[in-house]
Amino acid sequence: MDDIRYGLKDKVVVVTGGSRGIGLEIARSLLGEGAKVVICGRKSEGLDAAAGILGGGGNLMTFQAHIAKESDVNSLFDAVLDRFSRLDVLINNVGMNIMTLSVADTEPALWQKIMDTNLNGTFFCSRKAAAVMKEQGDGGRIVNISSIAGRRASPGMGVYGIAKAAVEMFTRVLASELAPFNIRVNAVAPAMVRTAFSEPFWSNEDLLREIVKTIPLGRIAEPMDVVHPTLFLASEASGYITGQTLMVDGGASVI
Numbered sequence: 001m002d003d004i005r006y007g008l009k010d011k012v013v014v015v016t017g018g019s020r021g022i023g024l025e026i027a028r029s030l031l032g033e034g035a036k037v038v039i040c041g042r043k044s045e046g047l048d049a050a051a052g053i054l055g056g057g058g059n060l061m062t063f064q065a066h067i068a069k070e071s072d073v074n075s076l077f078d079a080v081l082d083r084f085s086r087l088d089v090l091i092n093n094v095g096m097n098i099m100t101l102s103v104a105d106t107e108p109a110l111w112q113k114i115m116d117t118n119l120n121g122t123f124f125c126s127r128k129a130a131a132v133m134k135e136q137g138d139g140g141r142i143v144n145i146s147s148i149a150g151r152r153a154s155p156g157m158g159v160y161g162i163a164k165a166a167v168e169m170f171t172r173v174l175a176s177e178l179a180p181f182n183i184r185v186n187a188v189a190p191a192m193v194r195t196a197f198s199e200p201f202w203s204n205e206d207l208l209r210e211i212v213k214t215i216p217l218g219r220i221a222e223p224m225d226v227v228h229p230t231l232f233l234a235s236e237a238s239g240y241i242t243g244q245t246l247m248v249d250g251g252a253s254v255i
């Protein structure tokens with residue numbers, strides 16, 4: 001699949017949370033396309049390590065930002081414009097989960113933390129990106145990384161799932177509002193992907209066997225399984241698609 005191309009050469013793309021996992025692989029593929037790529041994360045060590053892995057020369061920029069902090073997000077987008085003078089695509093990839101016993105027993109501070117990163121961060125980044133894209137006047141694309149947890153009530157992942165469900169509605173609302181500007185907004189919703197995020201599940205062989213039983217394609221996803229749908233939605237190949245959430249779940253949501 002390495003030779004699939006999405007026509008993103010010279011496009012300026014911000015990938016939030018691109019220092020590892022799915023975001024890192026999205027950034028790697030974008031650089032392979034010849035795009036100008038900006039990744040962000042909270043920790044400078046993670047960003048430095050990612051820069052070492054990705055290379056990318058002048059086409060890669062790293063920026064330390066906590067996307068749940070509006071001032072960090074504003075600084076991120078200012079830096080993108082300083083460096084590349086425009087923005088074509090935003091990929092809202094950052095997400096985090098802290099297991100909760102039940103939503104009803106969740107402390108408000110924990111609820112807030114999960115909402116801040118998964119939902120508010122997506123909002124902060126999207127509003128900045130939309131303002132830039134509107135001003136440019138030649139369209140744009142936003143792709144949100146949601147989760148199957150936004151569709152299914154998953155034990156222990158309730159607050160995260162509620163935040164991701166909100167990301168899906170955010171995607172639809174923003175798509176309808178930004179369509180007149182030819183800014184398309186879509187989401188992908190993976191089931192389990194082999195990254196550090198979900199390692200406690202897939203690294204346990206017994207648990208992994210049980211999880212795989214619920215996936216018609218008979219395996220969990222690798223990051224590249226999410227990269228291709230994301231780049232498709234970021235490209236002109238999806239030019240007549242907006243407001244959609246594409247399930248990237250090996251068929252888990254159809255059974």
Ligand SMILES: NC(=O)c1ccc[n+]([C@@H]2O[C@H](COP(=O)([O-])OP(=O)(O)OC[C@H]3O[C@@H](n4cnc5c(N)ncnc54)[C@H](OP(=O)(O)O)[C@@H]3O)[C@@H](O)[C@H]2O)c1
Nearest residue numbers: 017019020021022041042043066067094095193195197198
């Ligand atoms: N892996 C799965 O099984 C799975 C399944 C469905 C959906 N997803 C979704 O896919 C997306 C990517 O997940 P992943 O598995 O690649 O996660 P991951 O391996 O944990 O990577 C998360 C990335 O986001 C950054 N990050 C986390 N919080 C941040 C914040 N507040 N501000 C800025 N950067 C932040 C991390 O860097 P720092 O730590 O340095 O900040 C890192 O680069 C998430 O939206 C997740 O919800 C994942």
